Amino acid sequence: MAPTDSLSAQQVQAFRRDGFLVIPGFYDLAEDIEPIQRHAYRLIGQVMKRHGVPDTRRPYAPEHFDDGYVDLIRQQRSYGAEVYDAVKQIPAFVRLLGCPSHERLFQQLRGPDAIVGIAGGGSGIRIDNPSEERFRAPWHQEYPAQLRSIDGIVYWSPLVEVTPDLGPVRFCVGSHVEGPVPVHRHDPKHPEKTGAYGLTLQDEEGRTARYPQVAPLSRPGDLVIIDFMTLHASGYNVGQRSRWSMQFRYFNFNEPTGMQHGWKGSYAMGVDFATVHPELCVE
Numbered sequence: 094m095a096p097t098d099s100l101s102a103q104q105v106q107a108f109r110r111d112g113f114l115v116i117p118g119f120y121d122l123a124e125d126i127e128p129i130q131r132h133a134y135r136l137i138g139q140v141m142k143r144h145g146v147p148d149t150r151r152p153y154a155p156e157h158f159d160d161g162y163v164d165l166i167r168q169q170r171s172y173g174a175e176v177y178d179a180v181k182q183i184p185a186f187v188r189l190l191g192c193p194s195h196e197r198l199f200q201q202l203r204g205p206d207a208i209v210g211i212a213g214g215g216s217g218i219r220i221d222n223p224s225e226e227r228f229r230a231p232w233h234q235e236y237p238a239q240l241r242s243i244d245g246i247v248y249w250s251p252l253v254e255v256t257p258d259l260g261p262v263r264f265c266v267g268s269h270v271e272g273p274v275p276v277h278r279h280d281p282k283h284p285e286k287t288g289a290y291g292l293t294l295q296d297e298e299g300r301t302a303r304y305p306q307v308a309p310l311s312r313p314g315d316l317v318i319i320d321f322m323t324l325h326a327s328g329y330n331v332g333q334r335s336r337w338s339m340q341f342r343y344f345n346f347n348e349p350t351g352m353q354h355g356w357k358g359s360y361a362m363g364v365d366f367a368t369v370h371p372e373l374c375v376e
Contacts (some may be wrong), residue, residue: 108202112323115309119316120189120250122155126313128185129339130158130252133218136179137162140172142344143163155313158296159253162335173220180218190216190341198318199246199343208346212241215342216362218252221260221327222335229347230288230327232265232297235319235342237276237366237373240359242344242351254312257335260328261311265304269322274300276373278367292366295375335360348349 100108100116106113134153141161146168151162155261166173180186189195190211199209222256235247255261275295294300299323308328311317319325321344330336346356347364354369367374 105202108318108320111264111266112263113266113325114318115311115371116318118314119194120314122314123191126252129183129218130155130313132183132185133176133180133252134158134160135335136183137165137176140179141165142170143175144172146172150158158256159335159337162220163333171172173248174363177218180220181216185217186218186339187269189339195248195341195343196355198248198339199291199345202246202318203244203345205346207244209289210241210344210346210356211345212245212342213339213358215239215241215340215358217340219338219340220335221338223330223332225330227330228243230290230306231292232294232301232326233276233292233322234274234324235321236273237292237370238359239321239342239344239361239363239371240347240354240357240366241342242348242356243321244348244351245342245344247319247321248339248341248343249317249319250313250315250339251311252286252313252339252345253334255306255310255336255338256332257310258330259334260330261308262317263306263308263326263328264319265306265324268301268304268324269320272322274324275373275374276366277376278365278374294324321354322367 104114113279131153138148146165151157162176196209200207235245236243254270357364357369359366
């Protein structure tokens, strides 16, 4: 990690006011990030080898660790799914999930009474491909897709430099103050989306229009922390490269709603959000 994982009073205040915070240079590039990038490069090569795809990539370098991935999915989309599943199992990535710095950060933001938990099934490496809508996350809160506890925080960090054309994540500033928002379980505009991807906010257009929106740029080593209640959405990737990012999700066991339903997981755990919160589902 970077020399300090402690936030300033101003950063804590900004997170509580805005519902998200960008922390530049939180991770040590050589110790924390580069081992993940190097391993991902090798796994892309393994998928190529498995399917007999010629490996004509440049030698490994952190700035282009994902060489060949877009060419791979253009040849066969399912090859990308294999890479997507494989990179979640990189040891250096899994080590970050349980690192003490993440836990200390949560405690600093939520106070000494918080009992930190790791949201099972809530961690992974997203690969948002150019011009691909099916797996793009629309405006949403984390809670319906994750459950566990209303008091939760997403830790999001890019593995590539996020430029405007790669579609940075958009945030509705201060929207976390609303609390849980009712959702439709199916997106009529995109019926191919299922599970958490199919959830759409009730009165999405009107609700998101209430808040100023920002889409901060970031680079490897930066960390963006997001309150479970903050409205946010994946940007549209109109570039030539996939947007690779890590997500870790943590929650507070000491929160009444989570305690009431026993800290259940959501779709990744085979649970339909509507069975836990029917009052938040509208048809």
